[in-house]
Amino acid sequence: MKLGKTLGETYGSPVAVAMDGRNSNNMLLAALSAGIMSVGCDVLNLGAVPTPMIQFYMSMHSEIKGGVTITASFAGQQINGFRVMKSEGVEDPIFESITVEEMMANTNQVPGLAVGEMFKVPDFTEAYVDYILSNVDVEAIRAAELKICLDCRNPAVGVITSQLLMRLSIDHIFITGDTSVLDEDRQTKLGHVVKSQELDLGVALEMDADHVLFTTSEGEVVHGDRSFAVLAKDILSKTKGKVVIPVNASTLMESVIRDNGGELVLCSIGEQAVVQSVKENDAVLGGDIFGCIVLPGRFCTCDAILAMAKIIELIAKNGPLSEQIRSYPDYFILKGSMDVPNEDIPKVLECFRSLHLEKEMDLFDGIKVYNDQGWILVRKSNVNNMIKVYAQAGSREKATAWVQDTIDKLSEFAALNSSQTQQ
Numbered sequence: 001m002k003l004g005k006t007l008g009e010t011y012g013s014p015v016a017v018a019m020d021g022r023n024s025n026n027m028l029l030a031a032l033s034a035g036i037m038s039v040g041c042d043v044l045n046l047g048a049v050p051t052p053m054i055q056f057y058m059s060m061h062s063e064i065k066g067g068v069t070i071t072a073s074f075a076g077q078q079i080n081g082f083r084v085m086k087s088e089g090v091e092d093p094i095f096e097s098i099t100v101e102e103m104m105a106n107t108n109q110v111p112g113l114a115v116g117e118m119f120k121v122p123d124f125t126e127a128y129v130d131y132i133l134s135n136v137d138v139e140a141i142r143a144a145e146l147k148i149c150l151d152c153r154n155p156a157v158g159v160i161t162s163q164l165l166m167r168l169s170i171d172h173i174f175i176t177g178d179t180s181v182l183d184e185d186r187q188t189k190l191g192h193v194v195k196s197q198e199l200d201l202g203v204a205l206e207m208d209a210d211h212v213l214f215t216t217s218e219g220e221v222v223h224g225d226r227s228f229a230v231l232a233k234d235i236l237s238k239t240k241g242k243v244v245i246p247v248n249a250s251t252l253m254e255s256v257i258r259d260n261g262g263e264l265v266l267c268s269i270g271e272q273a274v275v276q277s278v279k280e281n282d283a284v285l286g287g288d289i290f291g292c293i294v295l296p297g298r299f300c301t302c303d304a305i306l307a308m309a310k311i312i313e314l315i316a317k318n319g320p321l322s323e324q325i326r327s328y329p330d331y332f333i334l335k336g337s338m339d340v341p342n343e344d345i346p347k348v349l350e351c352f353r354s355l356h357l358e359k360e361m362d363l364f365d366g367i368k369v370y371n372d373q374g375w376i377l378v379r380k381s382n383v384n385n386m387i388k389v390y391a392q393a394g395s396r397e398k399a400t401a402w403v404q405d406t407i408d409k410l411s412e413f414a415a416l417n418s419s420q421t422q423q
Helices: 002-011 025-038 051-060 100-104 125-133 138-144 155-167 184-196 224-238 251-259 271-281 304-318 321-325 342-354 396-422
Strands: 015-019 043-048 066-070 082-086 118-120 147-152 171-175 201-205 212-215 242-246 263-267 285-287 332-339 367-371 374-380 386-393
Touching: 002 015, 002 025, 002 066, 002 082, 002 100, 015 025, 015 051, 025 043, 025 066, 043 051, 043 155, 051 066, 051 082, 051 125, 051 304, 125 155, 125 304, 138 304, 147 155, 147 184, 155 171, 155 304, 171 184, 184 201, 184 212, 201 304, 212 224, 212 304, 224 242, 224 251, 224 285, 224 304, 224 321, 242 251, 242 271, 251 263, 263 271, 271 285, 304 321, 332 396, 342 367, 342 374, 342 386, 342 396, 374 396, 386 396
Parallel strands: 015 043, 015 066, 043 118, 147 171, 147 201, 242 263, 242 285
Antiparallel strands: 066 082, 201 212, 332 386, 367 374, 374 386
16 A cells, blocks of 8 residues: 555556456555555556556556556565556666655555545457557468467466467467466476377466467477577568677577677666667567567567467468477576675675686676686676576586586685674
8 A cells, every 4th residue: 555655646647557366466456556546546457467468558548657567477376566667658667766664654645535536447458469460470370270288377368368369260278287487397397288289389478478488399398598589580580680688698599699680789687677678779679588578569568478479470480389499509597596685795796706717707797707618697686685696508407517506605705704794
C-alpha cells in the first residue's frame, strides 16, 4: 500500500496495474491499488497479463501516466516483486531514487470523497495477438503444419499463447511443473516430451513471458546464445545495424553478429540494460544468454511471445531448429555467487584483477579476464552485498571448475580482509 501511495504521487492518474499467476498476486494487487487510490489516482486493472502485454497496452494509451506489474522474473513461486513503468510502458528504475525508508514514511491520504476509482480494463488479448501476427509470415507458418509443446507456468501466459498458436494453425500441447524458474532442467524435461511425442519444437516460457528457451524436435536443449544466433543471422541478412549483448554474452553471440555484418554493442548485465541500450543505439536486435530477446517495434521490451513466434517462423521457412544450429560451436557459460558486504566489494574485485595482471582484460562491467580456452568475469551483482562470477569454457566441467576456483580464492581473501578489519 505504501508503494502504491508513492507510485500514485510520482506518476499521477491513471496508473495501470497487472499481475502474473502467483498465488500471492490478488492480495498484493488489492493492497497496491488501495495505496494508489488513497492519494487520489485512478487504477486501470489489466488483470493477469505478462509484462509485455501491459507495456503493449500502455504504448497504445498515452494518457496512462504509470504502470506496475506484480511479478518476479526468474524467482520461485514463493517470491514476488514489482516492476514499475512510466508512460508508454518504459521500465523505470524508480527504486534507485526512492528508498524503502522514504516509501514507508509516506502517510499521505486525500479526503474520502477525493480517492481514486478502479476500472477493470476489458480483455485486449486479441489486439496483442494481432500485433504479434503482424510481425511474422502467418501463411508460411500455417503451411508448415507444425506441432509444438509449451512449458508454461503462468496460466495467463498459457491462454495468450494458445490463442496465438490456434490462429497460426499450430497443434500444441502444454506441460506444467512445480517451479517457475526457467533453467536447463526444465528444458531437458521438455525435450523428453517433444521427442517422445514426435513434435517439431519445445518452448519454455518464463513466468512473466520476458524470457524464452527452446528444445529441438530431437529433444536437444538449445541454449539462449544459440536461439539468439538464429535470430541474429536472419535479421542481419535483411537489415544491417547495431546488435546489443551484455558483457557476459558467449563468444558465439559475438561472432554471429560480426560474421553477418552487424555492429556489436556491449552493455551491462541485466535485461533492462539490454532494453535500454537497444533504444539508445537504435539497434535492430538485443539479447542475452538467458533467453531475453529484444525485437524493436511498436514498443521495446523483452517479449518472449514475440520471440517464440519469430523462431517458429524461421523453422517454418528454413527447416528444423536442430539443422539451423548444427554448425554453431558449443560454449558453456556457468555462473556462481558469493556474499560480500557492499563496502568490501571493491577490494575483492581488485584482488581478482591483481591475480590476472598478465592476462587480457575487459573492465566494461566488472572485470573480465580472457585466456586461451575462454574467460572469467567477476562483477558486483545487481543484488546488494553479492558478487557474481561467470565463466565460459569449452566444457561444462571446465567452466564449473573456473567458477568454483575463483569463488574459493576470493572468499579466502574476503575472509582475511574481514579479519584484518575487525582487528
